[in-house]
Structures are given as structure tokens and as C-alpha cells.
Amino acid sequence: MIVILKKNPDKNQLESLKTWLRDKGLDIHESVGMSQTILGLIGDTTGIDINLLNALDIVEDVKRVQEPYKKCNRKFHPEDTVITVGNTQVGGGNLTLIAGPCAVESEEQICTVAKLVKQSGATMLRGGAFKPRTSPYSFQGLREEGIRLLEIAKEETGLPIVTEIMDASQLPCFKNVDVIQVGARNMQNFELLKALGKTDKPILLKRGLANTYQEFLMSAEYIMAGGNEKVILCERGVRTYETYTRNTLDIALVPSMKILSHLPVIIDPSHAAGRYALVPSISCAAVAAGADGLIIEVHNDPEHALSDGPQSLKPQVFDRLAKKLYAIHEVMKNTEDVL
């Protein structure tokens, strides 16, 4: 951490700052220039509150050199984390395909979709039971009943199940859920993150609509600091001014997270795009970029038109897409590393 002091700092304040920093176990390297004095802080600065330093009268600016996260930091954990879920693994060169409907609607629906996506190569089943909805007047999901239906589909197909939690008080319903999803809007619901840190379930953590890489990793750190190190990072697009797509998928997050962290990274192309016609291209891009997997909305193909979201794929489309994704994954593994 680097502290840039204002011109001619008050001597007493400077001494009390230095004493305080040394008490925190830090070494101080002072560079005195004509117009500026700079303190280089050497040691573990994770616990130092950057805002606190910035608030001091004698400080002009503070710049962090080390990342403020530890447990998810690749520097302290060079090996990729691999997370076992049922008989499948996330990370470590495996391609994880999580597929299923936006919302669980009925036993028939979820079981039909589960069987179809399994046949096409999906490795886990997704489905919304507790649904975060912008409007209080929209369908809020089948809730407990939805999870019960997912459990039936899991029993019938053997696919591990992934579904979203909205509040720590819902945790008892998630006993048989294999991966607990935290939605984008709850990425900084710190009370929820703390509660999940005390469970032993893998957590699929979605990046918030306007959150930085560092904030994303700090939220993973919240879960890990509680003792649960099984975190899967998921990019689902950030909010920009563009309205043709629902969100703007940040593909560079994939290689960036591979540099900064050892956690597996997956992509949600369906929520990012908001249009099914864009989902295949984005999915292919994600695998080529090095993502460990995808979470894709697939709906069943009902007689009656009024049933599903504009971002869901039909099962036969998912089937062709999965073939393409596995083919790209093969090429990526079988060609020489670039860097």
C-alpha cells in the first residue's frame, strides 16, 4: 500500500500515523520528494481500511498495491480449485453444462427437461424455485414446492441440482440441493454470504449488475472466510447503456479471474443476452475463452405457446449447441497453450 502525503504534512500527525502503521505490523519506506512525500507500506495490508487512511488531513491519496482478498487469491493458492458435485467436477479442465428451465413449473415439466438435457450432455440441472422478480405483482416461483420437484427430477435422472436462495431463512429447504446459487442482486447481501460461509454446500455466486472484479472476489472471500471454500464464480453480464441485449456479457472476466483467482468460472449466456438467438454464439465464445462451464436456460417444448422466456433454448437447439461446445472444448485442450 502506498500513502501519498499532502505537501508539508503536520509533523505530529505524521508521527502518529507512522506509529499506528507500525503497530499494525507494517514496515514503512519513506520517499521524500520536492513536492510530495510518499510512504510505502510493506507487509500484510489486508486489514487496513483504505478509507480510514484517506480521511486523514495529511493524506492526499492512498493506492493499494496488494489485493485485499486472500483465500480466493491465486497468489496464495496457485493450483486450480476443483469442486466435486455428485459424480461430476467443476474446474480442473472439465466442461460443466448446467441446463434447465428458468422457473420450475410442474413435476412433468422439470422431469421432461431434465431427461432431455441429460441426454444432450448436461452435467447438472438448474431450475428456479425462489424467484427474484422486479415487480411484486409477478409470479414469485413455487418456492419450497419447486425445490421438492427439483429433488424428484434429481432422483429420476441422477443430475445434481442447482437453484437460487434469496434469504438465509430459506436454508433449511436447501438440504438436498447440490449447488446453492446466489443471484446477481444478492452478490453484496453480506448477511446471506456470511450464512452460506457456514454451510458446506458449493455456492454458485453470480456477479452483480454493476460490480467490479475486486468486489466480486471480495464477496467470494466473505463465503470463504466463513469456512466454505467451494465457490464457483459466475458472470451473467453487467448493466450498460445498450438495450438490444439484456445485459453486456463481460467475456474478459474469464481470463482475468483465471489470473486473479483459483476458483472455477462459469458463464450464464441466457441472462446476459436476454434473447435466445444470441445464446449459442455467446456460449461458444465462453468455452473458447476458457470458462469451466455454462449455465443455460432450456425450456420444454409445450403445445401451448404461453410458457417461457425469450432467452430460453428449445431442447433440440441445446442438443446441437452442446455438441458444438464439446467440440470447441476439445480443440482448446488439444492445441498448444498460447501464453
Added chain:
Amino acid sequence: MIVILKKNPDKNQLESLKTWLRDKGLDIHESVGMSQTILGLIGDTTGIDINLLNALDIVEDVKRVQEPYKKCNRKFHPEDTVITVGNTQVGGGNLTLIAGPCAVESEEQICTVAKLVKQSGATMLRGGAFKPRTSPYSFQGLREEGIRLLEIAKEETGLPIVTEIMDASQLPCFKNVDVIQVGARNMQNFELLKALGKTDKPILLKRGLANTYQEFLMSAEYIMAGGNEKVILCERGVRTYETYTRNTLDIALVPSMKILSHLPVIIDPSHAAGRYALVPSISCAAVAAGADGLIIEVHNDPEHALSDGPQSLKPQVFDRLAKKLYAIHEVMKNTEDVL
């Protein structure tokens, strides 16, 4: 609501769509053009899921004409909402000044600040007890104890108190709190909003970091739909690419909310700016823009340097600022309306 159909829509699907819409109580006006057919839906479309329509094979696009919110909509409630808090009122031409430290630290600290800001004209006291922090390693607030100290300061000064809730399970601690604050990161924590809708406390709802006006109002609607209509809207800046300021304060939200809604609107200049030197100008701007009040961070002025945020004002600065704000408020009331 307007539904734009694709060229040559399937007749059967079109008929089943129309039947479904009529069953929802809507009148349909059909405009058949050379290249496009348009359905105008007349009636209450609040309950229609726009994504559902968009998903239909025969639909090219759907555009909403009516706002999806009702209870907070000025169209259905032309009079300004005025919310009584203790012996003060929010809205209705009053200037509400909420002031206090970022975090409650000690009885002495909170009582000292409370007395000073009251003297300067503050009408409520703020102070963080449950603190949402980006890092799990940062100070998380005094929690229950912090609220107890706020209650002491309230008793000593008579100022109503405002403090943030982070999870519905904390509600029992808020029995003597006058206004419950929902932070920006929880604006779409729908389970929390639902729980607050069942209380009878005024809710100060902060706009999320990247949320639209409509989403903001839909979150207010969540609370109001539960039965609690005492919602105060609070703008605290949105996230942009600019880094000199912590966030970018959206001053146009003030007149926009006055058009769209009847709820009071206040501004948080401290979190928007992130630098105390910008707070006075932004505060003056907010009052001139027609805001019903401000929530400003004011710290006590301690001997020891290491205590407060770079965005907090010293009490004597707040004192001069309050004078200026009341003067601008007078001018705004005593000059002819422009529109």
C-alpha cells in the same frame, strides 16, 4: 401495452394469444399494416408479464405504455405524500436534514454529534449500527449495541433516529428506530422489502448502484404492496466510469420522481461524492433541485486523527452548510413557480 407481431403471424397462434389477452380483461385494437401488425392492449396491464409475450414465436416486440407501478404512481395519487416522523415531517414543502456519523462508535461520540447537528438545524439523527462492508475483514459495526447507543442519543436530543437494516432477522432490534434505512446494495433484496412492507415504520429506500428509475419505484412498490405506504426515496449516486467521485449523483432524479411519484425524495451527498469537499455544493444543488431533504455524514472532531471517513463534514462545516441550505430553501419557496 403494444404488441408488435412478426410478418405473417400464424393464425392459430394469433387467435390463442388474443383469447388469452381477452381473458385477462384487456381490449385489443388491431392495426394491420403492409409489413407489420400491431396489437394495442387497452386496460390494466400491470399483471401482464412482458417477457412472456416477448417469448411468443409470433411476437417481434412488446412495448409498455403504462407504468408497471401503481401505489407509488402520481397518476393514481396526485397529492404529495407527507410522512410524519416524531415531531417532524418529510415531504410537503419541509426541508428534512438528517445528519450524523457514518458509524456509531461510542455513546460519547453519538451523543456529541447528535447535540451539535441538532443545534445546527438537523431534524433527524443518522448513524450506522449494522454496516455493510465490501470486505469481510473490515469493521462490521456495533450492531445491536449501536442501536442502543442511538436510542440514548435520541433520548438526550429528541431527534428521531435513522439507521440501516441488512436482513429481516434484525427487525426486532429496530423497535425504537424511527426510520429504517435500506441500503443501495439491498434495493432489490425482495425478501427484505416484503418483510418491511409488513411493518408500520417509515422506510428510507436507497437507489441501487445501477438501478433504473422504474426499478427503484418497483422496489418502493414492493414495500407499499405489503401495506406500508411510508416510503422515502433516496438517491445516493450511481456507478459510472468516473473515479474522482465515489459515485455519480443523478440530480435529475429529483424532478423526475416528482413527476412519476408522490413519495418524498431525499439526497445523500456524502456517499455520492466520497469527498467532503464536494458535499456542500451537491447539497445546495439538491435543495435547489427540489429535494425534500438530505442525509449527510457529520463526524465529531476528535483529538486522535484515525477515526472518520473522507466524506464526512466537521460539525462547524455542517453548521454553515445548514444555514445556506435553509436560505436556498426559502428562495425556492418564495419565487414564482417556473412550470
Added chain:
Amino acid sequence: MIVILKKNPDKNQLESLKTWLRDKGLDIHESVGMSQTILGLIGDTTGIDINLLNALDIVEDVKRVQEPYKKCNRKFHPEDTVITVGNTQVGGGNLTLIAGPCAVESEEQICTVAKLVKQSGATMLRGGAFKPRTSPYSFQGLREEGIRLLEIAKEETGLPIVTEIMDASQLPCFKNVDVIQVGARNMQNFELLKALGKTDKPILLKRGLANTYQEFLMSAEYIMAGGNEKVILCERGVRTYETYTRNTLDIALVPSMKILSHLPVIIDPSHAAGRYALVPSISCAAVAAGADGLIIEVHNDPEHALSDGPQSLKPQVFDRLAKKLYAIHEVMKNTEDVL
């Protein structure tokens, strides 16, 4: 186009509006509802100024149904545009690899890089001669001399050359340039676009830092409306709040442009990422997403350290990357289409 009228519009104003619209050759379908009247305008609305309509006292809102662009619109030109440049083609299933240094520095530098990237499979040579720089104190490029050096490299290798123009007055220097690049900051320099519309050179048009898909296509339309239909669209990242990457690459632009337009689309991973370590992954993603090509910064590998940008690849890295890109391109062509 749909015009939503305010409640109880003035009859005379409504009649004069309808007359005006009919004079523009449009048919009007009127839907009268309880609370709202809607006009559906049928016909060619490209020339209608949406702001003009919005300004009318009787109008509440106007929504466009048709796109305001014609010449670049796939609806009116279903076949992909293929642009011939020297002995190579852009679009139509070809993979275009444009490579070269950020700035042209010397004959030796540009010729060395040109030969190396050609060997690795590049199909065109890039190099900056006129350099847009944020600071007036930074190196502004070799300008005319830089183009002369590019011409030498072209002669030596046979690679067509791509370089940026900053002002229409520079056009005479571009006589032997094969593709003229318009930088992101000039995407809405309309006087420049008009001038380029009168040339017969292929134009590589970069998307602006904060421009929508529609604005991007409207800028292409400016060039095409002048008579020059050889436009190559290039995404290079948009500005968001994330600072780890220089910009946020919008990968969904690729399939979106393929739906909206018939023009070829290429990706600039170097400027998007701003870090060379991210360039390979993003490049692979772009090809998998269906891009027609890439424009990548490659520097020569000099003795002296102080020479190149943090986003440039070394030639041997580019060599391995090119192999991978051609392999992905093969897979994409040889697997069944998904949609």
C-alpha cells in the same frame, strides 16, 4: 412507428398532426382506449424525426418499430457482404487476421513485424501513423512518414495495409492504404464519415466508447449513404466502471450484428483488454462467437525494453495464437449450425 397520445388530446392539434403524417406518405391506424389513444404509423418512417413528434403537446411518447437504418440493414440485404482487399476477402466465411504494431516507428520495425505476422498467417498489416493521443504531450505518430513506411512493408510482404485517419484533410496521404480505419473517438465525427462515404476504400469503423448498436449502424449508414458500401464493423470494447481491463469487450455484438446487418464484423482484443495476457482468450472467444476476423497488436521483440504497449503480443505468441484461431474457425465451420 407508434405515437402514444396524451389523455384528451386537442382535436385541432390531432387533426394537423394526422394531416402532416399523411403528407409524409404514412397510413395511420388509430386505437382509441379508455385512458389512451395510440396511432400506429404504417409505411417508411426512416425520415421521421422522433424528437419532433415527441415535442408535440398532445404526444406522450413515440416508439420506433422499424430500424432507422436501411443500407446496412439485413432486412433489405439478406446476403452477407464480402469485401475484397488485395488478394484477401473480409466476410463470407473467411477468417481475417490483421496484425501489426500499435505505432509505426521505423522501416526496420514495421518490415520485421510484417514478415513475422505474415508467416504466422496474418492476412493484413496494421500500424498507426496518425495517432490519437489523450495528451497533447504524448507522441502523435510519424504521420505521413508512417504511411510511407507502411507502403514499404506492403511492397515487401504483399500484405494489404490498414491504418487510421483522424481528419478528412489527411485523405490524400491514404491513396495507397488498403483499408482506412476510423477510431472509436471519431465514430460520430460526421464530417469525416461523409468524406469517407465519397471514397471507394474499405472503411474499418470502430464502435465508440459509449455508443449503442443503433448509433454504430447509423454511422455505418452515413458512409454507405454517401455511396461507399464497403464498411467493416469493429468492436473494441465499451467503457464501464471496471478498471482491471481497459475497456469491456461486448462479445454479444458479434451475433447481434449478424442479425441486424449484413456487414462483416471484426474484433479488436488488444484495445479492449489493455493487457496482453487477456488477448489470446478474448481472440479465441471472438472467433467462436462468429466474428469475421480480428485486429491484433503485435510488436517486434527488440533488445531495448522501452518500446511497446502492455497490450501487444510478441510475434511467437501471435504465432501460437493464430494456429489456435484457425483451429477454432475450422470447428465452427465443420459442426452443424445450432439455430
Added chain:
Amino acid sequence: MIVILKKNPDKNQLESLKTWLRDKGLDIHESVGMSQTILGLIGDTTGIDINLLNALDIVEDVKRVQEPYKKCNRKFHPEDTVITVGNTQVGGGNLTLIAGPCAVESEEQICTVAKLVKQSGATMLRGGAFKPRTSPYSFQGLREEGIRLLEIAKEETGLPIVTEIMDASQLPCFKNVDVIQVGARNMQNFELLKALGKTDKPILLKRGLANTYQEFLMSAEYIMAGGNEKVILCERGVRTYETYTRNTLDIALVPSMKILSHLPVIIDPSHAAGRYALVPSISCAAVAAGADGLIIEVHNDPEHALSDGPQSLKPQVFDRLAKKLYAIHEVMKNTEDVL
């Protein structure tokens, strides 16, 4: 400037870096820590290319401590710049009100508006002659003829005139124009900025749609580096995801620019809001925030409906607004300074 080195940097490369830096006239302070070595560069780093340093193999990160702009920097020019235009002054405690129509349409129109706004207290006349339009099919302005009409209005009223330039080749038309406006889309049209730096006209420079404070000041610096120090900064809103307003006005830019620079700052509420009903509140906010003036669209009040923009005020509305603005300006001057 601070250079953070990678762990165990190559000795030879480090020595050659240090020699190079010393040759640039910089002193180097080296802080060697356990895991990191930091170089503090003392001296004038304005000419150092931060990307160049970042590109070095041994460098992990570079952080700028000093601002890269000089001529517009308040540190080197503590007094406010005051710019004389005709018989009025911009900056120095004066309130500048620039008003007029979006586009010049006819002699009658511009002269009528000019007389009305002068009566209401406007100090300059605005009007678009060269119009930047997103669509090539929209009206592009009266161009030279528009400027001729502005000159007539200037003669009739004595108001100095402000109008936009789109390309350096148009400069000869601007001989009698008092203030040359650079639009947001041309803020980084560096060739245009250089050309304007060689004139002696005041330049009203609008901030780009997605440009940082630093980029804004660097563009001012481009003009000033050429010798023309008469630059007026103008905020007109930045692009965010919010669509209710045309852009999001960044009110904090006003006090920020007053800290960073000595140049006058004005606000364009009309383009920021895009809705006339928001213009009065935003204008009042701007004056209360300390802006030196406003540039507001005012249209004449014609019989025929189809003439003006949704963001323009009627003259009688502008008249009431101007009274309010002067009243707020008085309060701001006559109350004690806060900081």
C-alpha cells in the same frame, strides 16, 4: 509517479530502466520490501508515457500521483480564469446565461428568440448552424447560412453568439462568432482541438458522453497547449443505463472542476435532461452547485405545432426561470462560504 516492480526483477533491466528515468530528469526513491520493490519518481512526470512503463517485463503496475495536465491545472494557476466575451464576462462570480433555439431556422425565428431571451436576462445567444445528427437522413442545419442569421440577430440585440463547429475546415465561417462550441462527440477530435488552439476565440468545450474528468481536462489542455487559453468547460450529461432522461447530468463535476482547474464551468441542462419539464430544476441545481452559467435551449412559440425539441423551454418559462436563477445566485454570493 510510482512504479511497482514484479518480484525479483531482472537486475539489468532494472538498471536500464533507472538510467532511462534519470535521463528524463527524474529522481528515484527505491523502497525494497519483502515481496515488492517500489520506485517513487520525483520530478516532472508529465511527459512520461504511463503505458510505456506498464509494458516493461519487470513492471507490475504504475500509478500516477501528479495530474498529467498543466495549463488548466489550478495548482499552477490558483486564480479563477475570467473570459471576456463582448461586453460580458464568463467566470469570476458572474452568472452567464446562454439561451436560444436548438437549430437556427430563419431570420425571423432567431431574431425573435434573441430579443425575448435578452429581455429575460440572457447574456449570450446560442443557435445551431452546423448540426451533428445521428442519422444521415436528418436535417443537418442551415450551415453557413445559419451563421449569417446568427450574425443578424447579434447585430439586432448586441448579444454575443455561440455556435458549434464540426470540422476545422469550417473555421472561416466563424470569423464573427464570439464563442466556438465543440460538441460532446468531438471532445476527443484532436485535430479539431489543435486547430482551435491556434485561434484566439473563446472555446466552449463540451464533455464527451463517456469521458472522465481527466480526459476532459486533457482536451482543454490540447487547446491551451496551442496557445489559446480561453476555454469554458461545459457538462451536458454522461451516458448511463437510465433512459427516462436523455443523459445523466453529473452535478459533482462543478465543484470538482473548481478544485482541479481554474477554468469557468457551465451546465447544459437541456441536452442532459432531454425533457423540458426537468430543465428548470436542473438549472437551479447548477447555479446552487456553483456553476458559472448555463446554456439553455429556448424556442419561439409558433402557431404551427411541428417545430421544436422536447427539451426546449418556451420564452415565458425561460423568463420565470431566469428570475429564479438570479435569485439563487444572489443567495449563494450573500451567504457565508461553507468550506
